[in-house]
Amino acid sequence: MPxxxxxETVRRGLQELLVGRRISSIDCNWSKSFAxxxxxxxxxxxxREIRRRGKLLMLELDNEHTLLIHLKMxxxxxxxxxxxxxxxxGHPSDSLVDQLPDASTRVIFFLDxxxxxxxxxxxxxxxxxxxNQEVPADSFLQRLGPEPLGPDFSKAGFGKALQRxxxxxxxxxxxxxxxxxxxxxxxxxxxxxxxxxxxxxxxxSLSPAELGRLxxxxxxxxxxxxxxxxxxxxxxxxxxxxxxxxxxFAAVFRRxxxxxxxxxxxxxxxxxxxRGTHLCPNCQRLFGSTVGLKR
DNA sequence: CACTTGACCTGTCCGC
DNA sequence: TGCGGACAGGTCAAGT
Numbered sequence: 207m208p209x210x211x212x213x214e215t216v217r218r219g220l221q222e223l224l225v226g227r228r229i230s231s232i233d234c235n236w237s238k239s240f241a242x243x244x245x246x247x248x249x250x251x252x253x254r255e256i257r258r259r260g261k262l263l264m265l266e267l268d269n270e271h272t273l274l275i276h277l278k279m280x281x282x283x284x285x286x287x288x289x290x291x292x293x294x295x296g297h298p299s300d301s302l303v304d305q306l307p308d309a310s311t312r313v314i315f316f317l318d319x320x321x322x323x324x325x326x327x328x329x330x331x332x333x334x335x336x337x338n339q340e341v342p343a344d345s346f347l348q349r350l351g352p353e354p355l356g357p358d359f360s361k362a363g364f365g366k367a368l369q370r371x372x373x374x375x376x377x378x379x380x381x382x383x384x385x386x387x388x389x390x391x392x393x394x395x396x397x398x399x400x401x402x403x404x405x406x407x408x409x410x411s412l413s414p415a416e417l418g419r420l421x422x423x424x425x426x427x428x429x430x431x432x433x434x435x436x437x438x439x440x441x442x443x444x445x446x447x448x449x450x451x452x453x454x455f456a457a458v459f460r461r462x463x464x465x466x467x468x469x470x471x472x473x474x475x476x477x478x479x480x481r482g483t484h485l486c487p488n489c490q491r492l493f494g495s496t497v498g499l500k501r
Numbered sequence: 502c503a504c505t506t507g508a509c510c511t512g513t514c515c516g517c
Numbered sequence: 518t519g520c521g522g523a524c525a526g527g528t529c530a531a532g533t
Binding site: 207208209276277279280328330331346390391439440480482 | 524525526527528529
């Protein structure tokens with residue numbers, strides 16, 4: 207489930223590996239993954255710049271078009287050099303590059319001296335070809351809220367966006383990409399734990415102190431994850447086919463039954479906003495004070 | 502309009 | 518061992 211840190215990790219890898227390389231042909235075995243796979247204007251086009259907005263990758267080509275790629279739940283973009291040359295750190299056996307293509311491969315971009323695999327077990331991911339001048343009008347991009355690691359993410363604007371979603375849970379509000387771009391299930395749980403806010407609190411009910419803690423926690427957990435190469439729960443790998451290590455540092459996600467790193471209470475898993483939700487029942491309370499209750 | 506639910510998909514796991 | 522069903526969770530469309 208690639209979220210902002212995972213997509214950003216892929217972006218950095220592709221920026222190093224892809225820019226300047228040219229598409230020689232494209233294979234696609236699931237047309238819904240890439241409806242424009244047969245477009246002849248792609249042949250001979252080179253990658254110019256790799257950008258990201260929220261969870262959306264934007265691969266700008268030198269033919270006045272951009273590939274918009276959303277990995278959704280199980281999408282992967284993996285670069286494999288034809289000569290077997292390894293890129294980046296880590297042992298080659300950590301990577302799945304030797305096993306590609308596999309049953310989840312939907313699209314292969316053949317480059318002059320390499321291949322780029324788009325793998326997607328559950329087929330939810332999408333590759334779109336969009337003219338550069340149409341990119342700003344893309345409906346998904348239009349609805350995105352601010353980048354949480356960028357200068358446009360302000361406490362005042364965040365508070366206003368939460369008021370707009372005041373009747374729903376704070377967890378649902380964090381998952382709403384129009385409030386903040388790029389947060390998914392993992393980082394919603396981690397940020398709420400760090401800010402000591404129960405996921406089922408109403409989004410409009412936060413005190414100024416709670417709003418301040420959450421506003422600070424969001425970029426902190428995202429940046430920490432980027433520093434560890436993102437989270438690999440099941441499918442996620444970076445552009446070199448390698449897994450991320452952030453879940454080794456996560457406080458609550460997939461840690462039900464273990465001890466809260468802050469108060470040693472047992473972490474529980476519940477359901478909020480239709481999603482599996484992990485929290486510390488002592489640090490994150492719906493009612494009442496935690497004073498004197500820590501152990 | 503605000504909010505919730507189901508659809509899109511496949512692989513894995515659990516109970517019988 | 519096999520089988521049905523629940524579950525995983527990002528986004529959009531449809532429903533309340």
